[in-house]
Amino acid sequence: MFRSVARSAAGKHLIRRGYATEPVPARKVAVLGAAGGSGQPLALLMKLNPLVSQLALYDIANTPGVAADVSHVNSRAEVAGYVGEEQLEKALDGCDLVIIPAGCQESLALVNMISNPVNSTVPIAAEVFKKAGTYDEKKAVW
Numbered sequence: 001m002f003r004s005v006a007r008s009a010a011g012k013h014l015i016r017r018g019y020a021t022e023p024v025p026a027r028k029v030a031v032l033g034a035a036g037g038s039g040q041p042l043a044l045l046m047k048l049n050p051l052v053s054q055l056a057l058y059d060i061a062n063t064p065g066v067a068a069d070v071s072h073v074n075s076r077a078e079v080a081g082y083v084g085e086e087q088l089e090k091a092l093d094g095c096d097l098v099i100i101p102a103g104c105q106e107s108l109a110l111v112n113m114i115s116n117p118v119n120s121t122v123p124i125a126a127e128v129f130k131k132a133g134t135y136d137e138k139k140a141v142w
Helices: 039-048 064-069 083-090 120-131
Strands: 002-007 013-017 028-032 055-060 078-083 098-100
Touching: 028 039, 028 083, 039 055, 039 064, 055 064, 055 083, 064 078, 078 083
Parallel strands: 028 055, 028 098, 055 078
Antiparallel strands: 002 013
16 A cells, blocks of 8 residues: 655645555455344444445344344445344355354353453452352363
């Protein structure tokens, strides 16, 4: 990529324009759980991402409506909605990235902690999870 630099009419400000030497490659992204409370805003963010050319939205219900809403956003990504187990394979076909914000309220997120000093912050976090009754020894890696 190279840049073109020019002065504005008044000569006070620099105007920079970027020119790409290669087109942005096609990328397909699938959001599994796209009709949920986290999936809908995530689908919108993926639709706005200039690197995404195809957006596959999947959920067990209501995905066509979400896909219709998101498709109205003016960006290069083409949106398709998929519903039910029989359409899951089609939604995943050719994906470069799969994002899964879906889950039950009882399911727990995996927490990745990078912090200093590790020898004190990680045990503190573990104790917080233990007090909440959500600590899973099988997922704990120190």
